Amino acid sequence: MNLSSMLAARAAGGRPVRVGLIGAGKFGSMILAQARHIEGLHVVAVADLDPGKARGAFERVHWPVEQYTAASADDALASGRTWITDDAAELMGCGEIECIIEATGHPLAGTRHALAAIAAGKHVVMVNVEADVMVGALLAEKARKAGVVYSMAYGDQPAAMCELVDWVRACGFELVAAGKGMNFCPGYRYSTPDTVWDYFDFTPEQVAAGDFNPKMYNSFTDGTKAAIEMAAVANATGLDCPKDGLAFPPAGLQDLAEVFKPASEGGRLEKAGIVDIAASRERDGRVVLNNIQYGMFVTFKAPNDYTRQCFNQYGLMTDKSGWYGSMWRPFHLIGLETAMSVLSACLRGEPTGESRIFRADAVATSKGHFQAGEFLDGEGGFKVWAKAIPASESVALNALPIGLAHHVKLKRSLETDQVVSLDDVDIVDDLDIHALREDQRRLLSA
Structure with missing residues (x-):
């Protein structure tokens, strides 16, 4: 709980935390929206295959033009401004950049960028969950051997779930499940980029004006992003995926502890120690009461009757037995929070979630x-x-x-x-x- 003071000390000493961002899409834009307001954090360079798109991202998030017109990395370091390039290798070659944020969303490119950053002795904040779920455990191993941090991106749901899992274990409760909310019912599985906007409340004008990618949004709709993120959480925490894939049981806030416990105890899980999704729609499409569409949660069990009584005394949401409880975080703010990962890596040497095994x-x-x-x-x-x-x-x-x-x-x-x-x-x-x-x-x- 001291990242801001640690950063202030770095800034006062004339040593800002210097980062490079690869990918100026939606996530990258959200990172930039906050970065200019964090004293002591310097985005030295942004790499995107389309520099015009990157300039558009800066404009969209209200950066003054003069702040992103550095002529080179050296110019950016000397002036405090930001350089836009189409070559990610330039970021790896800049010795003063401590941390690379990989936000392309492309699994192959993300893997190669992470390998190059680790080889260059830089921390990696992997926004690109697609790359992480594919080879994240191996990338994390390589980072540890190189003495740098490989981290999930705080603000994205997997890192928040890892934080909740860590809380459960550090408190001595029995971890039963971890998951997130999602707007899903079975028919969504076969959505395509042509039909995806039917599942959102965006107007055609909003879609036309914003940085909306139909394939990306369709990945959320058809359950693909859920699979990617929950498998990544399993690899980071040692929890399991259900043997036949995520079940997406509908559940509201008040039902989490009742639903996300083993079937042998009256719940919906095949066993304890599993990841799954709390669907925000019933199977017939009705909206679930008190759904947690944007939230993350854990369920856990009291180790003894005294702790069970405390659950009740302090208002924890529990199942009917009182033995199983749930804790949740209602929202995640994507790239607006990712500086937490950068600062944790650079100032504390700790990841905000890290794939450690191929689970x-x-x-x-x-x-x-x-x-x-x-x-x-x-x-x-x-x-x-x-x-x-x-x-x-x-x-x-x-x-x-x-x-x-x-x-x-x-x-x-x-x-x-x-x-x-x-x-x-x-x-x-x-x-x-x-x-x-x-x-x-x-x-x-x-």
């Missing part, structure tokens, strides 16, 4: 009947959704991770809801990523 995987699963010769189109597209399953199951199925399911050709036909195998597709490039995945199997946790 779970987010695997490509077919949205329909597709024939050999057709191409998959990856996260948020028309062809596949992601299913969160135990890593041991993924290895046994030789499953195709969702992060490698973009623009790959089918060698065999698929049926609806079939997990896609690497044997079903023709992989012709990016074999370095496949090699990393093979290496990561050393970190498989049964």
Whole structure:
């Protein structure tokens, strides 16, 4: 609880925390919106393949033009301004940059950027959960060996869930489940980029004017983002994914402790120690009372009857028995909070959530009947959704991770809801990523 004072001391000593941002999309824009108001934090450079898009992000979040027109990294360091470049390697080559924020959302690019940053001796804040769920455990191992921090991004839900899990364990409660809320019911699974705006309250004018990516929003709608994020949480905390994927039980705030406990105790979980989603819609589409659509939660059990009595005395939300309780955080503010991860890495040497084992995987699963010769189109597209399953199951199925399911050709036909195998597709490039995945199997946790 002292990051702000630690940063103030750095600033007073003329040593601001210097960072580089890769990716100027929605998340990157939110980071920039706050960065200018955090004294002692200097965004030295922003790398984006489209510098015009990056300039648009600065304009959108109300930076004065003169603050983002540095001519080079050296100019940015000397003037306190920010440099825009289309080459992420320039950020790795700047010795004064301490931390790289990877916010591209592209799993292959994110992996390569993280590897380059770690090799350059820089901390990595991995906004890119798509890359993290694919090879995060291996990246974290490499970072530890290099003496730098590899961290999930605070403000995003996985880091907040890791924080809640840490609270449960540090307090000595028995951890039962961790999860988040989500606007979901089963029919959403087959949403496409053409239909996605039907599930949101945005007007056509808002969509046209804002930084809205239909594939990205569709990833949230069809459950893919949930699978990616919950598998990442499992890898960071040692919790399990359900064997047949997330169940999305509908649950409001008042029901969390009742629903997210083992079925043997009257709940909906296949066992204790699992991740899942509290759906904000009933199966018929009705909105759940007191839903936690934007929140995160943990459920936990009292270790003894005295603690159980204290749960009641201090107003904790519990199940009917009083043994199971829930704690929650109602909102997450995405990139507006990510400076917490940067400062934690640079000032305390600690991640705000870190994949440590290969416990779970987010695997490509077919949205329909597709024939050999057709191409998959990856996260948020028309062809596949992601299913969160135990890593041991993924290895046994030789499953195709969702992060490698973009623009790959089918060698065999698929049926609806079939997990896609690497044997079903023709992989012709990016074999370095496949090699990393093979290496990561050393970190498989049964």
